[in-house]
Amino acid sequence: MKTRFARRLAIACFFAAASFLRAADLPLIQPGAVWPDDRGQHVQAHGGGILKFGDTFYWFGEDRGQNLDRGSCHVSCYASTNLADWKFCADVLNMVAPTNFGRRLVLERPKVFYNAPTKKFVMYFHMDDGRYKVASVGVAVSDSVAGDYQFLKYFRPLDHESRDIGQFVDDDGTAYLIFEDRPFGFRIAKLSDDYLTVEKEICLIPQHMEGGALVHLNGLYYVIGSALTGWNPNPNKYATAKSLAGPWSEFKDIAPPETNTYGAQSTLMLKVVGTKTTTVIFMGDLWKPRTQWDSRYLWMPLQIGDGKLWLPEPKPWTLDLQTGESKF
Ligand code: DGJ
Numbered sequence: 001m002k003t004r005f006a007r008r009l010a011i012a013c014f015f016a017a018a019s020f021l022r023a024a025d026l027p028l029i030q031p032g033a034v035w036p037d038d039r040g041q042h043v044q045a046h047g048g049g050i051l052k053f054g055d056t057f058y059w060f061g062e063d064r065g066q067n068l069d070r071g072s073c074h075v076s077c078y079a080s081t082n083l084a085d086w087k088f089c090a091d092v093l094n095m096v097a098p099t100n101f102g103r104r105l106v107l108e109r110p111k112v113f114y115n116a117p118t119k120k121f122v123m124y125f126h127m128d129d130g131r132y133k134v135a136s137v138g139v140a141v142s143d144s145v146a147g148d149y150q151f152l153k154y155f156r157p158l159d160h161e162s163r164d165i166g167q168f169v170d171d172d173g174t175a176y177l178i179f180e181d182r183p184f185g186f187r188i189a190k191l192s193d194d195y196l197t198v199e200k201e202i203c204l205i206p207q208h209m210e211g212g213a214l215v216h217l218n219g220l221y222y223v224i225g226s227a228l229t230g231w232n233p234n235p236n237k238y239a240t241a242k243s244l245a246g247p248w249s250e251f252k253d254i255a256p257p258e259t260n261t262y263g264a265q266s267t268l269m270l271k272v273v274g275t276k277t278t279t280v281i282f283m284g285d286l287w288k289p290r291t292q293w294d295s296r297y298l299w300m301p302l303q304i305g306d307g308k309l310w311l312p313e314p315k316p317w318t319l320d321l322q323t324g325e326s327k328f
């Protein structure tokens with residue numbers, strides 16, 4: 001009897017110690033700080049999106065590095081297995097304006113989807129001219145996650161204007177594009193089976209918002225967006241719905257409005273499902289319009305559930321990818 005108790009106690013101590021050691025080992029995610037990559041350079045993945053492929057997270061974003069050729073636009077790709085330490089893979093797309101497009105190319109908010117049937121990685125981005133009048137999406141494809149991506153085409157999704165875009169893959173694997181249609185609001189649309197085009201509108205949310213991001217949690221959809229204030233921060237808001245098609249609730253603040261979302265603008269919500277719990281990470285950009293290369297990132301675990309969503313005050317935090325637990 002005594003031996004059995006001692007064995008159980010030893011096992012319990014072992015697991016407690018293992019979880020304590022793992023917690024102590026977890027790297028800090030520090031909102032607003034310089035995030036050095038494996039080369040010691042600040043991560044350049046602004047307006048970005050994340051694709052989890054295998055056990056690795058790939059972060060794609062705008063490379064606004066100071067030493068880059070200003071005549072072209074660059075999409076970077078970084079890889080991580082813990083969401084805190086990022087290895088620079090490459091600039092996976094370097095683009096100049098296509099012929100007859102206009103002098104200046106604007107490429108913003110790249111997002112990559114993996115299409116299992118075709119085994120292609122499909123990148124969407126906001127593609128525009130310097131006056132933001134083209135208002136289209138660009139599509140580029142690759143056979144491997146870290147590129148190179150080949151530019152394929154640009155178009156207005158379902159003939160609508162499209163500026164900021166967001167990506168969303170539902171629990172059933174269906175892929176959606178969220179895009180801002182300036183005259184009307186923002187739209188959620190399903191991609192075609194091969195992801196190469198935008199096939200069907202699911203919903204128009206008649207709210208003038210950009211930086212659209214979506215997550216599906218416990219049977220409820222939560223959408224986040226920011227107001228249209230250029231590079232300046234504003235109070236980001238959220239709404240909920242039982243179905244992507246709506247009806248959507250009224251929009252509410254995600255943080256104390258006087259903080260202007262602590263200076264951030266939404267780009268993605270990442271759901272991390274662990275053995276104990278699920279963490280939804282708010283991923284936002286802290287833009288520095290005059291020194292874009294120094295723009296920072298505000299990633300924080302959201303307080304989310306039962307139709308409520310709240311961004312806690314930013315502070316350093318850790319994430320246990322195994323259990324899904326976050327601590328700050
Ligand atoms: C806000 C958008 O969210 C950004 O992606 C960028 O397009 C700026 N506006 C440009 O002013």
